[in-house]
Amino acid sequence: MKTLRLLTALALGGGLVLGAYGYLNMEFAPAASAADRTPLYYRDPSGGPNWSAGPRKDDRGRDYLPVYDDQAVPAQTKPQQQAVSPRKILYYRNPMGLADTSPMPKKDSMGMDYIPVYEGDDTDDGAVKLSPGKIQRTGVKSEPVERRAIRVLVKAPGTIQLDERRVSVIAMRAESFVQKVADVTTGARVKAGQPLMDIYSSAVASAAAEYLATITSRVVGGVEMYGRGSRQRLVNLDVPEPVIAEMEKTRVAPVTISWSAPRDGVVLERNAIEGMRANPGDVLFRIADTTVVWALIDVAERDLGTIAVGQSVVVRARSFPGRTFTGKIAILYPQVNRDTRTVRIRVELANPDALLLPDMYVDADIDTADATPVLAVPDSAVLDTGSRQAVLVDKGEGRFEPREVKLGRRGGGYIEVRDGLADGEAVVTSANFLIDAESNLKAALKGFAEAAPRTVDAGATGDRK
Structure with a gap:
């Protein structure tokens, strides 16, 4: 019996020695050689879909495991994006829109996963492709471009004056004496x-x-x-x-x-x-017919190009809110006021109730609409940065293409498009700034991606020298 126990102990001891030797060969030997290499990233020791660009510990205090360029990512630790989509991932971009990319999955300083960019999404035409779910969540709406008459209202102040053709003066042409005056x-x-x-x-x-x-x-x-x-x-x-x-x-x-x-x-x-x-020559009576009066409107010099005789004008007297008076432009005075940089126009208004009195202040809305329909888009469809005016064209299947346009007149909630769009194309009218931000980010990331190989090549050349 003692002999049997001794043999068992020797066998177990030898197994432990062999196991320890094998463990050292498998775990610690690579660690010694890994000291000379730089890890690509660090993965969760528990096998979860968590990644880190540098060394860190999990919530249990365990070190994240380094992954090198010659090691395959374990199947259980691959990102969900790779498992769901068979397409090739080109790179990962910063979720906050910063100009930062990564060749491997990682998280930013706030713990947010970097977003994969797949092959096929990085097109050369600058188009952005969104999933149906994202389109629905962001509230993207599109409508076709149509031809319509642009209704432009020019607003200007003015005053009421008498029609000089309807004023009569009673004056003597010879020396006279007033015998009697009526009760007037x-x-x-x-x-x-x-x-x-x-x-x-x-x-x-x-x-x-x-x-x-x-x-x-x-x-x-x-x-x-x-x-x-x-x-x-x-x-x-x-x-x-x-x-x-x-x-x-x-x-x-x-x-x-x-x-x-x-x-x-x-x-x-x-x-x-x-x-x-x-x-x-002495004026004894002055009588004026006020059934028709003039509205003298001072139009800004910049709006003079859209003003013409015969255009309809709606006049509102500040003394009678809610009441409007309609007339047409009769005359454009051929002179610019050097102090106010305005041009005076004359509008003839019917005044049967004698509500409009001389020197009364009024506000005028001049309708400069052209009856000829033009290609127009809603105001909300235009992305205007001051130096750049663009719209997002809906190409279908979730693809949106930024396109610069040349604009014309504005009015009635629409803007004339003189160049850049064709009749029938659909443009984004809601949440377009989100897609535009996505497009600008995409262009910036593409520029960084193209510049990176050149930088690496230049560095390698310098090292060889």
């Missing part, structure tokens, strides 16, 4: 033919007597011509036509002449006073 004051409304005042003028009385003498004379020959001259003298003295007609009918020269309103309107100015002496 400044601001009152008058009708055409309504009496305003009675005037006595020796010049008018003399002309009236002369005219009556000629038309009542029975002298033969030349009377008709002489009578027309006498009547014209009354007209030149601005005697109202109804007064002359009454003289011809009654054959009586009036002592005083009744002056009446020449038009419907508002009395802007009354200077006539009973008993006063009026010299030639």
